[in-house]
Amino acid sequence: MAAYPSNIALGIDIGGSGIKGAPVDLETGTFFAPRHRIPTPQPATPEAVAATVAELVQHFDPDGELPVGIDLPAPIIDGVIPSMANLDKSWAGVNGAELFANVLDRPVTLVNDADAAGYAEVRYGAAVGRSGLTIVLTLGTGIGSALVVNDVLVPNTELGHVELDGYDAETRASSAVYERENLSYKQWAKRLQRYLSYLEGLFFPSVFIIGGGISRKSEKFLPLIDTRAPLIPARLLNTAGIVGSALLAAEAVGRAPETITPLPPLPEKENEGGKADEPRRTKAKKAGSRKKNTSKAGKLAPKSNKGNKSKQSSTSKKDKVKKAKKKHKKA
């Protein structure tokens, strides 16, 4: 059994394809030991997932003192999961905190995946030191959201499920939809624009942080979106859920780190040369397996652009991208 220093907690991130965990150094928001990943069992029932989480925890062989935080893609109220959108539906009504505490034989802190990721961004990453309301959105299979006000997390917001133009927003604007519908970045950015403008009109945040795996490619689509609040990519990328769960677990048992050193900014990316509206999946196209999506970006496109040819002229588009890029950099 390994004894970990008091500034370490174990974070576990349950996703649709993988369950990942690592002991986290809470003073720096970095991994204390390499991350371990086990594929998510299919179907991802509570029992099967709990058994996989137990295997993952065993890998790190923790003593009984190590705080354990687990995140999953659903709201959690007093440990109970009221509904589940993207894992097995049998999670609805399950007391997840109890389930994991039983299989692990220790108390655990169970949190929503976007809350964990968003909290990590606010404490170690892209939103450190920002006052007012930070909205973190994770774009993946669904859209997750975290609202943090002056470092305090408002848990269980489900902004991916706001109904917009008659659709559940995540079914039109998540990165899974961008993949599935073979959208160009430009088409997808229009949907995100509509979604973000809508959220902005409701919450007027001080900053939007965009996370999820696709935030690695943020330079391809964020400059195409114009919001009043700065719109900036997440800093922690795929470690955010693990780091945030670990920190929330430590805080829950009074073991918050005494000091936190935020992560340094990521090195700026070289322009990879791709244009925002270039087709991306040449392989699939060559094989003839995907048709280019030439349809309008869909109902989540900004209304003001509909049928307005002059606004769509290439010069004004270029200007807009330039302006947005500038704003993006400033943030």
Ligand code: BGC
């Ligand atoms: C779920 C959220 C989750 C998000 C990202 C949504 O479908 O309802 O709870 O945070 O997906 O995984």
